[in-house]
Amino acid sequence: MKITCEKRELTQAIQTVLKAIPSRPQMPILSGIYIKASENTLELKATDYELSITCKIDANINEEGTIVLPGKYLYEVIRTLPGDYVEIKNNETDNSVNISSNAAQFNLLNMQATDFPIIEKLQGQINFTLKNNVFLNFIKKTSFACSTDESRPVFTGCLIDINNNNIVMAATNMHRLALIRENIGNLTNDNLKIIIPAKILNEFIHIFNSDIPEDVKISCTHNKISFSYENIYVISRLIEGQFPDYNRVIPKEFKTNVIINKSEFQSALDRVSLISRSEDYNIIHFEFIDDRVRISSDNPNIGKAEETIKVQIEGPGINISFNAKYIMDVLKAIENENFIFSFNQPLTTASIREENNSNFTYVVTPVRTKSM
Amino acid sequence: MKITCEKRELTQAIQTVLKAIPSRPQMPILSGIYIKASENTLELKATDYELSITCKIDANINEEGTIVLPGKYLYEVIRTLPGDYVEIKNNETDNSVNISSNAAQFNLLNMQATDFPIIEKLQGQINFTLKNNVFLNFIKKTSFACSTDESRPVFTGCLIDINNNNIVMAATNMHRLALIRENIGNLTNDNLKIIIPAKILNEFIHIFNSDIPEDVKISCTHNKISFSYENIYVISRLIEGQFPDYNRVIPKEFKTNVIINKSEFQSALDRVSLISRSEDYNIIHFEFIDDRVRISSDNPNIGKAEETIKVQIEGPGINISFNAKYIMDVLKAIENENFIFSFNQPLTTASIREENNSNFTYVVTPVRTKSM
Known part of the structure; x- marks a missing residue:
């Protein structure tokens, strides 16, 4: 692999996928960011199995390839590099990756790309689209009301309830409930009741932010949900269980x-x-x-x-x-x-x-x- | 006691003396700020025995008196009060102190003022004066080089060595030494070698700060040092022991x-x-x-x-x-x-x-x- 790209874009992409790397990864490979270079695109991925984030940016690809670098170090290195452009090339002889910009040279150890979990695109049965500003407002108005007590998982997530183009998002910790509802025409013909982990929704406040409203494409299976937004693709697990009947509360x-x-x-x-x-x-x-x-x-x-x-x-x-x-x-x-x-x-x-x-x-x- | 004063001045005075209150005081009374109202002046004091700070501000005294209030709460309360002026009066009947400003009313429990340690003015044998900007520059250039390992006290402080109007300030952790020297005419006729705790010097960076150079009056005994600066008076213990001979290093x-x-x-x-x-x-x-x-x-x-x-x-x-x-x-x-x-x-x-x-x-x- 040998590529050149803009430092600013790469820093932002690393920052985005880094949110899927937990502070104490279960396995060393999950501390890594998977980077694939092909057809003028650099694709970055990170996952902790519960949450996977992919981010694509433009790059000048001289030689295609795949590497996995330690996420937190990569972020620090790229962020502090001098200059506007970064060159990344892997060194087959000593299994390291050379990162350079102006006079600064880093050689990070390359992890085994074949050990990295495969993140397949989710083929959901139910698909719909929300504007990012609408979605973020829903999150801000509800997710704070969740519980952080993992022993009762249902209360650590936000309910999304779609019924006849009516969308409701709700969160509760049993002492309080926050609920927002909106009627969005042509949302989807299907009814849907899912619970998304609040921890992941709270990350979206930073990830799905833009000055002008953009589409977030959402796709659901029975236990997973995916979000496509600009150059970012996120898959999260859903929380299983029965959310309390908010209408009665x-x-x-x-x-x-x-x-x-x-x-x-x-x-x-x-x-x-x-x-x-x-x-x-x-x-x-x-x-x-x-x-x-x-x-x-x-x-x-x-x-x-x-x-x-x-x-x-x-x-x-x-x-x-x-x-x-x-x-x-x-x-x-x-x-x-x-x-x-x-x-x-x-x-x-x-x-x-x-x-x-x-x-x-x-x-x-x-x-x-x-x-x- | 019944007084009125400016909220901004009182907040600043509390913030200054608060630096002498440790996070875990040895005795409950040492979590308190002693406040004495007399002759148009409010005098605030706090101490942990190693460090004592006194700060005086102008106030409108309707009734003289002495109170001791929990330092950290007092700071939070005064800081968040609405309005520009604060009224403080003690309530003999229930041993509380009423703090009010606009529509906000607080009643804090008054501690026993007679339990508060007496802080007497230090009558030092050696006295000299430094400009605050000179003193702060000395601190900034040396105190970072100290050790934080309390098992070797000498290295947790900065040496001040005065000899024939030559003043040297030095700090070391045995792996490095920082030293600054200056010739100040008419400093003092006495020779002096003392070690001041770096922890206390570092607080001075915030306390002795002013836009125009002001005098810091310093007085030393064999084991204590005092600093007078504007409306602030500080007494600190000195560190005993032999500082390494910096000339040989x-x-x-x-x-x-x-x-x-x-x-x-x-x-x-x-x-x-x-x-x-x-x-x-x-x-x-x-x-x-x-x-x-x-x-x-x-x-x-x-x-x-x-x-x-x-x-x-x-x-x-x-x-x-x-x-x-x-x-x-x-x-x-x-x-x-x-x-x-x-x-x-x-x-x-x-x-x-x-x-x-x-x-x-x-x-x-x-x-x-x-x-x-």
Whole structure:
């Protein structure tokens, strides 16, 4: 193999596929990036079996071939090279690969390309396309609500539920649920219910980013899903199991609806939770009455905090307590100036929605406190 | 106690004294910041016995008094408060302190002020004054060369050696030595040899920072040192023990002197050490010959790297190897465009100096490699 390519493009491609290399690979070969040079294209691949990422870039191919280089070193080496172009050629005699740019020369040991797992293109039964900006918005509005507890896999992923061109994405850890739905015409004729690992979706926020909307082509089998996006191809496993029925979790109506300025509420909550956040449950109390909410917390070891802000309450006042993290997380995902906090009883689920956007719903269970 | 002060000033004062609060205080009271209000001044203190920091700010004192509040919480609370002014008043009835600003109210538990260690002003036998910019330059050019191994305390501090208005500051870990000297007229009539903990000197880089040169007033006893700077007063313990004779460590002359462009050399070294830095000794080889240096490294598990750059050699060529970290550290402390790398033999100490600045000297021991 002997090729020349742009350093910037190669760095970006390595950075993309590197996301499939775990910090402690199961086998040495899985710490490698597989690089194949043929027909003016350099194809880079990395996999940990659960996730495989392929990225293609243009290159000037003098001699075709295949190499496997240690991923993290390759990234560091290419990234720090001087100059705009990189030359890569393998040296059959000592089984090394020479990487050079200006006066800098590296010889990395070449791993056995035949040991590298074969990543075949997924031939899914169900295929559909989403715009990357739509898909990323879905991820940002839901994936934060997942659990990281691997002992209950269903809660570590986001559900995608497609039914008659209605697409729903949802995530829950059983204490809260985040859900976004949209009607996209001509999406697919098939119904679909799959759970994608949140860890992988969170990587997409960096991978599927572009200034102008581009298509993400999605294909599913019963246990795998693939994503094609520009020069990137990703295959991920799906999580097996039964996702909770989200329709049953969301209350049909609320007695009290409160319109709140997001940034004002966020700052107050941030301050008040300083006192509670070292405790296990990070409990914050909210007293909604008249035209204001009093936000407070107390910690027997440190002290107390409180702050009152103006809000707009429709319906009866209410005293209710939450884990502050569960409220802060959703506020970060909301973009509108105002949000609607809705309640029935101090011990029944409440909801947070964006003003003027009925597509997104967040449901959160309150905390029972001593005074209740 | 009842006071009002500027939030920005109070935040800065808390941040300054907080540096004396260790992450795991020996006693609960040492996690606190002592705050005394009297005569239009708020005095803040923190100590871990080894280091004590006092900072005074202006305040509007309605009622004098003394409180002790948990340092880290106090910092977080004050920093995140809304508004420009803070009101602090203690509540005798429940032994709490009320902190308020706009609509935000905190009640932090007050610790027992009488439990807080008394920090008396140091009455030193030797007193002198340095400009803060001179002192900070001394610290930056030497403290990085210290050891962090607490089992040999002498090497964890920087020596200050004053003799006939000549001041020398030096630090070593026995593999390298950094030294800066300056002649300051009217410094002091006394001779002095003390070792200050590097950990504390490194904090000064943030504390003694100002745009215009200001005086740092220094006072020493046999085992303590104090620093007065603007509104800040610091007392530190000194390290006891015998600092190595630095004059004997620095070679009197060199056979080979090489003038090198710092940034070019630094970039090349950075790249070449990618290959060696996962190894214990991070060994880099240098071949100085004709008008260039070939910088190289090899690691049997990863591969090899090399880069050649142009330099200006006076005297015979030399092959020599160093721990890359010991070279990179000093290059970060050097500000000149060029530096002078000087050698005698492959296994005797080499030196690095700034071009056009004879005050600073760095001495480093080479590494013996297989080929020697």
